[in-house]
Amino acid sequence: MINLDSAIINLIIQIIVNIIILAPVLWISGRLLAGSNKAKFTDALWIVVLGTIIGAFFQYLFSGIIASIIVLLIWLALVKHFFDTGWLKALAIAIVAIVIWIVIAVIIGIILGLAIIGGGLYI
Secondary structure, eight states, X not given: OOOHXXXXXXXXXXXXXXXXXXXXXXXXXXXXXXXXXXOOHHHHHHHHHHHHHHHHHHHHHSOHXXXXXXXXXXXXXXXXXXXXXXXXXXHHHHHHHHHHHHHHHHHHHHHHHHHHHTTSOOO
C-alpha cells in the first residue's frame, strides 16, 4: 500500500517541478498557436497544476496504456478549455510544446556538456 504522506509530498514536488519546467513552455506554445489574447501565463499554470493532479489520480486508478490515453485526453481538454481552442489546435499546442522542450533540453545539455569538458562553467 502507498504511504499517503509520501504520495502527497511526491505530488507537491511534481507540481512544483512541472510549474517551473512545463508552464513556460506550454505558455510559449499557446501564444504561438492560440494567440497572446487567449494564452495567458496564468492559464498555463492552471493547466499544469490541474493536469498534474488529475493525471496522478487517474494513473493511480488505472495502469498502462489506458491511463496514458486518459491522461493525454485530460491534458488536451485542459489546453482546449483554458486556451479556448479546438481539439486539433490543442493537440498542435501540445506537440509544439514538446518540440520547444526538446530544443531547450538539447541546448542545456550542450551547455552543461561543454562546461564539464571545459573544466567548469564560466559565466
